[in-house]
Amino acid sequence: MASMKGARRRPASWRTTTTTTTRPGRRWERVDTRGNERASDFTHYNTKPEIPTYDDATYEQHLTHPHWTKGETDYLLETYLESNGKWPVIIDRYSYPEGSNRSMEELKSRFYQISATILQLRTPITSMTAPEYSLYETLSNFNPKQEASRKQLAEGHLSRPQNEVDEEGVLLSELQRIMLNQATLDNEREELRRRLDYPRANTNGYQYTSSQALTGLWQQLLAADRMKKNQRLRATATPGNSLPVDLSDEDMLRLGVVQSQDKLPSGITFASDKLSKPRIAKSTIQTDKIAAILQHAGVPDLIPLPTPAVVEQFDAVMSKVHALLDLRKVGEREAQEIRVREAEAQS
Known part of the structure; x- marks a missing residue:
């Protein structure tokens, strides 16, 4: 340990060299003690930088531009190479005489x-790697x-100015508050819809639009009700002509229920x-x-409550209207015959 502490490192050798850059100068560089030439730290x-290269034929076939000449294009590439691809330096040094x-x-x-075109010519798009x-x-x-x-x-x-920056900050904070309130409102609405949602039926009701389909549905409900302990439905002898629930005459009149012995048409x-x-x-x-006759008689165009009594009275009115029209037709025919007879008598 004592020998290691006493050992001293030999000092490095240095020498001056002349730089070969655009501005001549001298600088110090370290010399290898073994006599080998040491590479510069710089x-x-x-x-x-890499620049695209091309010949005259390639330029005339793929790189021509209506606002650029070949000389100015070459000057651009040379300036790019001299400026090491630094665009602020390029725009500062760019000065084409004829451009x-x-x-x-x-x-x-x-x-x-130019770079994209040369890259595509060297490597087709289908053969390019991801980079x-x-x-x-x-x-x-x-x-x-x-x-x-x-x-x-x-x-x-x-x-x-600072006042515009402050105003923009206030507007952004207000916009953020509005968006948060809107998001909260949307979540509350979705929660309300979820709470008010009801089970969706697997089938639609359009298949029960005829009396036969309704009768079949009634039979299915009766069969399902018989399987229960407490039956709530009561079978009827003739479902097409009687009601599943007994109603009095007053209830039938109040609810507008009519039992017809005629054959009902299909559909609703x-x-x-x-x-x-x-x-x-x-x-x-x-x-x-x-x-015109109904308006003169005071019958409105829209009757709000078409009860059986109203329908019966309306049928009576319509029968009288048709009778009146038939009488008018007969009267017009007889008046026409009278005019014809009078014309024949005068001639």
Whole structure:
């Protein structure tokens, strides 16, 4: 341990060298004690960016542009290489003698378009790897107008006064509060709908639109009720002509229940149909005449409660209306015959 503590490290050797950059100068660098040439510590910084290369035939076939010449395109690539791909440096040094003033977005768009085309020519899209295709999409989808708008928006944000920043913060907090309240309200509504929800039927009721289907449903309900201990339904001898529940004459009159011995038509019929269908005749003229007579008699167009008594009275009124129309027709025919006879007598 004592010998190790007493050992001293030999001092390093240094020498001065002349730099070969654009600005000549001298600097110190460390020398290997074994006499070998030591690489500079700044060697890993001496890198050049990759730029697309092409010949005249490739340019004329794939890289021509109406606003760019080949000379200016070559100048752009040379400037990109000299500036190590730093676009702020490129736009600062870019000065093509015969070209117009270019913005950074125009330079980027031209460079990316050339790079994407050369990449596609070297490697077809179907043969590209995932990193190559991602690079190709990035180069192809560059939008100079969107990039300029983004920079303009960023500059506008940097130059905003403090009162606008505070106002925007207040508006954002208010918007966040409104969105939270809306989310809470939606959750409460969903919870209310869930509580008020009822079991959905597996079948619809459109299949029970005829008397036969209703009779079959009644028989099924009776069969299911017989399996229960406390039966609530009572079978009837003739379900088509009698009622499953005994009703008195007053109840039948109050509820509007009518027992008909006639054969009922298939489908659903409403009592209001008995008040609306007789108003419509085969011809429009006859329908207008019926409407005029009913209006003169004080019968409204819409009867709100078509009870059996109302339907019976309406049928009586309609029979008188038809009788009146028949009498009018007979009278008009006789008046026409009288006019014909008078005309013959005068001649």
